[in-house]
Amino acid sequence: SSELIQPLSVSVALGQTAKITCGAANIGMKNVHWYQHKSGQAPVLVIYRSRQRPAGIPERFSGSNSGNVATLTIIEAQAGDEAVYYCQVWDYTTDYVFGSGTEVTVL
Amino acid sequence: EVRLVESGGNFVQPGGSLRLSCTASGFTFSDYWMHWVRQGPGKGLEWVANIKEDGRETYYGDSVKGRFTISRDNAWHSLYLDIDSLKVEDTAVYFCAAGQHFADCLDFWGRGTPVTVSS
Numbered sequence: 555s556s557e558l559i560q561p562l563s564v565s566v567a568l569g570q571t572a573k574i575t576c577g578a579a580n581i582g583m584k585n586v587h588w589y590q591h592k593s594g595q596a597p598v599l600v601i602y603r604s605r606q607r608p609a610g611i612p613e614r615f616s617g618s619n620s621g622n623v624a625t626l627t628i629i630e631a632q633a634g635d636e637a638v639y640y641c642q643v644w645d646y647t648t649d650y651v652f653g654s655g656t657e658v659t660v661l
Numbered sequence: 662e663v664r665l666v667e668s669g670g671n672f673v674q675p676g677g678s679l680r681l682s683c684t685a686s687g688f689t690f691s692d693y694w695m696h697w698v699r700q701g702p703g704k705g706l707e708w709v710a711n712i713k714e715d716g717r718e719t720y721y722g723d724s725v726k727g728r729f730t731i732s733r734d735n736a737w738h739s740l741y742l743d744i745d746s747l748k749v750e751d752t753a754v755y756f757c758a759a760g761q762h763f764a765d766c767l768d769f770w771g772r773g774t775p776v777t778v779s780s
Contacts, residue, residue, distance in 0.1 A: 581702045585765065585766075587765075587766035587767070589706075589767075591706075594772070595772060596665070596756070596768075596769075596770040596771055596773070597706070597756065598770070599766055599768055599769075599770075602765070602766040602768075603765075603766070608768070620774045628765075640705060640706055642706075642766070642767075644764040644765065646764075649708060649720060649722065650696070650698075650708035650711075650767075651708070652698075652705055652706040652707065652708065653705070654705045655705040655706070656755065657743075
């Protein structure tokens with residue numbers, strides 16, 4: 555099974571660092587992708603293949619992946635970063651799998 | 662500018678049928694795998710189906726196999742999802758997405774089109 559476990563919510567003070575985790579057995583052996591989804595808008599790819607940043611995504615967004623946990627890190631958090639963040643992997647038994655989503659609130 | 666615009670969402674009774682469409686612009690449509698992903702009310706994202714660049718391969722999530730059919734028309738830069746035997750649990754916003762490689766990320770997404778299945 556490739557169920558991806560994410561915390562339901564993460565709160566971060568303005569200008570501080572948020573870390574969003576995505577857990578699964580041996581996820582460090584897979585490519586993990588992260589999407590930012592604001593209500594009513596199109597989801598946006600913010601990190602692909604665990605640590606690569608698409609063109610146009612600020613350097614404040616970074617990713618890491620090792621062992622059983624992948625992490626999306628947002629430094630210098632801004633109000634505009636408030637969204638639900640989803641991790642995603644591809645697995646040959648379950649195809650494209652998304653995590654349950656983490657709502658990020660900037661205080 | 663990359664754009665994916667979905668249409669066709671509607672209110673449908675259980676057992677009914679629907680065709681969703683997605684029109685693409687701003688990228689070479691025929692170079693991308695195309696996907697449908699849905700989000701039920703209060704739920705997360707669920708991958709539904711995808712189709713190869715040339716349309717010759719299709720794959721489906723377990724919950725929709727046998728009822729959903731994905732297709733594309735590269736000449737019209739369009740993606741389709743035909744849904745039969747609709748169930749209440751198919752109620753969701755349906756997103757169209759594009760990915761350059763199989764088994765990889767979804768590079769671009771649309772805003773989605775809502776489907777409500779209810780009697």
